[in-house]
Amino acid sequence: MRGEEALFQLNLRPKSAILSEEEKFAQGVALFNSRDFFDCHDVIEEIWMERRGKDRTFFQGIIHVAVGFYHLDNGNFRGSKSQLSKGVAKLEQYRPAYFGVELADFLGRTARCLEWVTERERGGSTESFDAAWIPTLEFVK
Amino acid sequence: MATMITEECINCGACEPECPNTAIYAGGAQWEFKGAMHDALSNDFYYIVPEKCTECVGHFDQEQCAAVCPVDCCVPDPNHVETEEVLFQRAKEIHPERAFADLAASTSHFRK
Numbered sequence: 001m002r003g004e005e006a007l008f009q010l011n012l013r014p015k016s017a018i019l020s021e022e023e024k025f026a027q028g029v030a031l032f033n034s035r036d037f038f039d040c041h042d043v044i045e046e047i048w049m050e051r052r053g054k055d056r057t058f059f060q061g062i063i064h065v066a067v068g069f070y071h072l073d074n075g076n077f078r079g080s081k082s083q084l085s086k087g088v089a090k091l092e093q094y095r096p097a098y099f100g101v102e103l104a105d106f107l108g109r110t111a112r113c114l115e116w117v118t119e120r121e122r123g124g125s126t127e128s129f130d131a132a133w134i135p136t137l138e139f140v141k
Numbered sequence: 142m143a144t145m146i147t148e149e150c151i152n153c154g155a156c157e158p159e160c161p162n163t164a165i166y167a168g169g170a171q172w173e174f175k176g177a178m179h180d181a182l183s184n185d186f187y188y189i190v191p192e193k194c195t196e197c198v199g200h201f202d203q204e205q206c207a208a209v210c211p212v213d214c215c216v217p218d219p220n221h222v223e224t225e226e227v228l229f230q231r232a233k234e235i236h237p238e239r240a241f242a243d244l245a246a247s248t249s250h251f252r253k
Contacts, residue, residue, distance in 0.1 A: 038151065041153070041211065041212075042153070043149060045153065045155070045211045048211055049209075049211075055244065060211060060213075063211045064212060064213075067149070067151050067211075067212050069181060070151060071151075077146060078148060079147075079148045079149040079150075082147070082149050083149055083212060086212075086213060127241075
C-alpha cells in the first residue's frame with residue numbers, strides 16, 4: 001500500500017491529498033454544485049495554497065464565491081455580501097471561461113445573488129431568496 | 142494591534158498555527174498571556190488578541206495570518222493603528238528569549 005494511501009486509511013490525511021490538481025478541482029466543482037460550500041472551499045484551498053501567479057487569483061475567486069454562499073446559508077448577510085463581492089471582482093478577469101469552467105453565466109447569476117444579499121443586508125429587501133438563483137460551475141465542452 | 146479577523150471568517154483554522162506570537166485563537170477558546178487565562182474575544186469565529194499581535198513586525202515582511210487566509214478576512218483594524226516602533230517593542234516583550242536583529246524589509250511590512 002502506498003504511503004499516502006496508508007495515511008488516508010488511517011484517517012491521518014484528507015483523501016483529496018492523493019488527487020491530482022485537476023481531480024481536486026473537479027471534486028471542488030462537484031461540491032459547489034451540490035451546495036457543500038464549506039467542503040468546496042476546503043478542497044479548492046488546497047489548490048490555492050500551492051499555486052502562484054495569475055491562476056492563484058482564479059482559485060481564490062472560486063473560494064470567495066463558495067464562502068459567500070456558505071455565509072448566505074447561515075444568515076450572515078454581511079459576510080456573504082463581502083465574499084460574493086470579492087469573488088465576482090477576482091473572477092471578472094477570467095471571463096468567459098477559465099480552467100475549463102464557464103464563467104460568464106456563473107458570474108451573472110452570482111451577481112444576481114449578490115444584489116439580493118446587498119439589499120437584504122441593508123434591510124431593504126422583503127423578497128425571499130430563491131435558491132434556484134445559486135449558480136453552478138459548468139465545465140465547457 | 143492592527144490586524145483583526147472579520148465576520149467573513151469561515152473557521153478553517155489556517156491562520157492559527159502561522160502566528161509567531163500565538164495571538165490567534167479559535168472562537169470560544171480562552172486565550173493565554175503571561176500565564177493568565179482570559180475569556181474568548183469571540184465565540185463565533187477565530188480572533189486575534191490585540192495584546193499579542195505585532196503584525197508580524199520582527200518576524201516576517203507581511204502578516205502571516207493574512208498571507209494564508211483564503212478569504213482575505215485578516216485585515217488591518219482601522220480602530221487600532223499602531224506604529225512599527227510600538228509593534229517591535231511588543232515583539233521583544235513577547236519573546237524575551239530571542240535576540241531580534243534591527244528591522245529590515247524582511248522583518249517588517251512597514252519597510253517593504
